[in-house]
Amino acid sequence: MRASLATTAATLALVVFAAPALAAGERGTSPPRRIAGLDPAAAPEAARASAAGGAPTIDTSALAYYLQQNNQTRAQAEIRRLRLLHPGWEPPADLASLADPSGDVQPLWQMYGAGRIDELRAEIARRIERGWQPPPELVAKLRLRETRRSLIEASDARAWATVIDLAARNPDLVTTDDLDLTWRVAEAAARTGDSRRAAELYRLILTNETRAPERLATVQKAGEVLSDADLEPLIALGNRRADGSGEFDDIRLDRLRRRIGVALGGERSSGPPRPSWRRSRRRRAGAAARAMPR
Template sequence: MRSDLTRLRRVAVALACVAAVSGPALGQGAAPSPRDLEALNYYVGSNDTTAAEAELRRLRAQFPGWQPPADLSRLRQTQPTAEIDRIYREIASGNLTGARKSIADTQTAFPSWTPPDEMTRLLETSEAQAAFDNAVRSGNGQQAVEIARRSPQLLRCDRVNNAWQLAEMQQAVQDTTSAVQTYRGIINSCPGLPEVTSTLQKADAVASPAQMADLFAVARGRFGSSAAELAALEARLQAGRGQAPT
């Protein structure tokens, strides 16, 4: 075993010398593959510092853009753990640029790792939400509408405020038909009566009497047990328009 270790050490030192002479032309990519790291991992695991340092010099010469971790034992780790937790924390805190960078850094450190679909969806939704919020704050109705069109996940019922803001943006760009359709979508799909009654009140600012009658019909069809509450709301809104209750 000692003779094998000595032979491997000599090979590592020799390869390091060759790499130093040959330069980065030997490199096949931006970072070494798991196979490229086998010898280094062996030396690190064997606590053979001399051979590990020689192999590290060879790899750095072959892959000049590669930054090995300070703790070389981490090279034996094939999948990220703490890195994934950090990415989720960055997304949750709104540091979306940092999350994108952390994903890229993690992929460099772990070439076989691919971000899970859940992480990708969460990041993309968070980015779309941030862009939508910016468009709404700046009063850019066209941009807000386009973002919502590209990212329909923003209009789920658990993000009902987005749908309300979208309808307001549609109204701001004189697209009242789409605004009413957005309100109708909420009434037709969201499970909570409070969200539906709030939507009916918001729709009253843009919908015609006939459209309001249709929206209330949709609501009554879904919330039959709350017919009296819906009737009272409809009568109040009609009175506000100067209409006689139907």
């Protein structure tokens, strides 16, 4: 489903890793790609520890939590993530040995998974007062969760430079598994004049995502901020249907209609017309509203 990790890293200068399973649902067996090209200087924590001459501590508390919950999908995703962060690391043959018999950390992960962040922070603070140290993995996920919220708020406020800055300083945050965040960063890149980076982010989604609605939404969003020249390669990534038509042919047709309309003077050239797929969606929504009992 996904291309070779080594090839992607070499050709796109992007760092590849598996996203935290609690932050995004699992789709498939291959790890998502971390989109870190926004900041060439960014480096994973494991690499920084290695460069400093110290062996990084491998935090398996998240894996232990998934095993306690008997969530094999997320456990396997966490194993892939740890392998990528710590080359050479392999899980023990007996995964049960990683479980936390005392239950010391499991309640904290349960709070995180349930979104009880304030309660989680209070419990961490209480334990720290007794000399306890929280698992680095949990601390990192809390930080990323808060940064994600800040990025979404900046995107909603159309503070594009802030979006780019947050993504550049937190490359672990933007992955192809978190479509909403990747869409927002791609839009911010386009709005700040970096159409090449925006097109690359959209392309990475399309080369990893297999669900038709999400693929269509990606090209639709790209069409709102990219030129025809930048959008056409994305449209070309569409799958071919049994009748020979392309997955994104309707979007290409809408763009063609716009160009013809502008050339004939039938539409204002100051902005794109409302695409037919959007008009159809509004018509369906209107019909559904009229059909509701009053």
